[in-house]
Amino acid sequence: MTDPSNMDGDDWAGILDPDEKIMWQGRPDGRFVWERRMLRPGLFGVGFAAFATIWLGLAVLAGAGIEFWGLGLLFIAVGLWITVHALFQPTFLRRRTWYTLTNRRAFVATDLPVFGRSLTSYPINRGIRIDRSDPDRPSVIFAAKTIDNDDGARVEPIGFERIVEAQHVFQLMQGIEK
Structure with missing residues (x-):
C-alpha cells in the first residue's frame, strides 16, 4: 500500500469528495507496548503449550509411538502461536x-x-x-x-x-x- 502520508491529491481522487480536504495524516507509534489485554490470551497460550509438553513427555515415557510426537508438537506449536499472537499482534497491526x-x-x-x-x-x-x-x-x-x-x-x-x-x-x- 502506498503510504497515505506521502499521497498527493491525485492519489485520493475517487475517495475524497470534491470539496473535501486533508487536514492531517499520521501513523500510530509502532513500538511494542505491554497492554493488560495481552495477559489472558498470553497466559492461555503458555498454559496450552506447557500442558502439551507435559502430555507429550508422559506419552513418550509410557512408550507411545512416533504418531504422538507429531500430535504433541502440533499442540505445542499452537500454544506458542497463541502466545506470540497475543503479545505481538497489536504492534504488528499498528505498524x-x-x-x-x-x-x-x-x-x-x-x-x-x-x-x-x-x-x-x-x-x-x-x-x-x-x-x-x-x-x-x-x-x-x-x-x-x-x-x-x-x-x-x-x-x-x-x-x-x-x-x-x-x-x-x-x-x-x-x-x-x-
Missing part, C-alpha cells in the same frame, strides 16, 4: 496502519498480509463523541464497534491510536464537529 483526517471524515487504512488492503472512513459530524485517552496512550477515539463473543458483548473503541499529535488532532476534530 501496518495509516491515518488521515479530512474536513469531513477520519480514515483508517491498513495493509495486512493475506487480508490485503483496507480503507475505512468514519464521518465527523455533530452527533459523534470525540474522546482523548490517557497521556500514556495518546489516542483520539471517534467511533466504537460492538463485538460479540462467548463472554458477552464488548465495545471496542475506534480511533487514531497511539499518535504523537493527539492533542492537535483532537482540536482539529472538535473544530470539524462544530
